[in-house]
Amino acid sequence: MNKTLKIHNKSDKPYNIVLKENELIEKCIHIQNSLPGFMKDYFIYLKNAVATSTRLAYLEDILFFCNYLVNETDIICSDNIKDITLEEFNKIKSRDVNIFLGEYCSRYYKQTKKTVLVFENHNRALARKKASIVSMFKYLYRSEQLKNNITDGFNPIKLPKPQPDAIKRLEIDEVAKMIDAVEKGEGLTEKEKVYWSKTKLRDKAVLLMFVTYGLRLSELQQLNISSFNFSRGEFKIYRKRNKEVLMPLNKTCETAILDYINNERANTSYTSDEEDPLFLSMQNKRMTTRAIRELVKKYTSIAMGTTKDNGYSPHKLRATAATSLIQYGFSIYDVQNLLDHDNVTTTQLYAAHKKNVKREIVKNFEWLEEETE
Structure with missing residues (x-):
């Protein structure tokens, strides 16, 4: 038995x-x-x-x-x-x-x-x-x-040295296209739109959490409604080695999550005495890691204008969060702390764009003006 x-x-x-x-x-x-x-x-x-x-x-x-x-x-x-x-x-x-x-x-x-x-x-x-x-x-x-x-x-065993330029991530304008796709359903097939109409608020909240906080797949999948304290503007996650971490909620993510909880998730009939998963599947069960991967691949492929098979994994959205934060001017040490990198050299890989910033600075900083004839 x-x-x-x-x-x-x-x-x-x-x-x-x-x-x-x-x-x-x-x-x-x-x-x-x-x-x-x-x-x-x-x-x-x-x-x-x-x-x-x-x-x-x-x-x-x-x-x-x-x-x-x-x-x-x-x-x-x-x-x-x-x-x-x-x-x-x-x-x-x-x-x-x-x-x-x-x-x-x-x-x-x-x-x-x-x-x-x-x-x-x-x-x-x-x-x-x-x-x-x-x-x-x-x-x-x-x-x-x-x-x-x-x-x-x-x-x-020789491993290739990580090349910053080879890091796969979405550009800032592609993130905007991805969020636009999940809000309007553009780029989806007719069959996908049937499901999208029932899960678009959930999907938007998932994607925003990934690109804002650079969460690992397991960290997002394990989130519960009780993980969030909206009055304090924070939520709790459990990282590698069981580290308990409080994360501050920004307005964008808070609005997206509450919109999902109050208007989409509220229509589900999930019941359990022991847990209250935040992100639910169409079967009213906690979303699996596989389902979240497929969701991310679908919307990132639309943002990049490629096939679904070539869409990005959740880890690429983690890289997207890191590069975007650095691009907006946050220090690598701030980003290291947010993303829970053990070593700052990992975070430094995401600062590859800095060389382009330097190029633009030098290009537009001329001491001598060119003579015009």
């Missing part, structure tokens, strides 16, 4: 965020139960050292690596990942990991009953897998479970 999961939430976090966190934790536990017992201390370390989403990503990579060791190498005698011994792990050399990352991971195959699937990992994905494996081997060495620190012998 399937039992309904009920979480006793003693924190002041919204139930939906606690539930999402618990889903990730359950996935972590499931993977841990499939891995060798000697990694238990490492699992405890991960639990307290990184965000839950990062912990899950690391565990998935380590499970993938162990599966490779069992099925593709002669290092491991057992046919079961769970039965891998610490003695066998001590036999692993840097070269073995380099072959895994450089040869196997870059292109591997999985067979199903009817097809053979080909998987490819480029350098960014390989670098993440390497980070997961480095983390594990370093911990096992520090805890004196492994005799040698083999991570020094891992081959470097």
Whole structure:
């Protein structure tokens, strides 16, 4: 008999965020139960050292690596990942990991009953897998479970240096076109207009929140009506590593959200004792991240005059917010704070337009006037 999961939430976090966190934790536990017992201390370390989403990503990579060791190498005698011994792990050399990352991971195959699937990992994905494996081997060495620190012998994985000019974002005039499209329905197909007529206030509020605050997709998707304190002009979000942050509401976003709540959302019949999601789907459920992505792609493609497939993701609207704020004269440190960048160098990438500002300044600042004949 399937039992309904009920979480006793003693924190002041919204139930939906606690539930999402618990889903990730359950996935972590499931993977841990499939891995060798000697990694238990490492699992405890991960639990307290990184965000839950990062912990899950690391565990998935380590499970993938162990599966490779069992099925593709002669290092491991057992046919079961769970039965891998610490003695066998001590036999692993840097070269073995380099072959895994450089040869196997870059292109591997999985067979199903009817097809053979080909998987490819480029350098960014390989670098993440390497980070997961480095983390594990370093911990096992520090805890004196492994005799040698083999991570020094891992081959470097070169990542392309981020180029400011290559950052994809909407220009300020394209943002205006996007908002105009969501207000008037221009550029939508007849079928899309049927849905638009029922969700245009919601869609407008979603897009304005993205381009104003540079919210991450998960931060916006998790918003509840109770996240907002309109009398104080602020709303609460939960960022990476469970950071609780109060954000000030500007008049544009406040008007758009209240317009949606009072005139469009009010017609829905959503009921729940534990949560009050802000943005609802046509089925009167919390919008999924996939639905929000599709919404953003649709309207950004109209703004840019391109196909829907070439529309932008919510993360590109985060970049749009960053570049627009800098363009309006806010410092990179202010923008870093608003967008929750760990490192200001990330924010600096969005200041690429400054070089164009400098060019215009110099161009229009002549000490000597040209002589006219």
